[in-house]
Amino acid sequence: MQALKRWWTAFEDKHTTAAQFIVFFILSNGITVLQLVLMPAFKAAFAHTSLVDTAFQFLPVGVSNGHTVFLFDYPAGSMPMGGGGETVADVVTMIINAAISFWVFFPIFKVIFKQEATPEDAQASAAQ
Secondary structure (H helix, E strand, O other): OOHHHHHHHHHHEEEHHHHHHHHHHHHHHHHHHHHHHHHHHHHHHHOOHHHHHOOOEEEEEEEEEEEEEEEEEEEEOOOOOOOHHHHHHHHHHHHHHHHHHHHHHHHHHHHHHHOOOOOOHHHHHHHH
């Protein structure tokens, strides 16, 4: 384990941006995998509660054919029996979300968390 840590430290010193990219990539994908695991678990847990029979309608945005249209409009009752199609849609959506988030946020984080060289860093690079 120590050899791996030494290798990573040397890699990080030589290729700072690449190391940050790898860490961000692993974290982003780890969060996506966590979402993939939690979504069916939460669905199964909530399926046995009275929440299934509760409609969730929030933020009315207009009227269509005499019926109020809501931004969030989830009728009462269980989800349609088509679990495979729903799962595929959830997975594809999360992958798209992860990809967009990754490519948008990595450059932003590079700017936000820009590291300023310390006097010790300047001395170390001058010595080399």
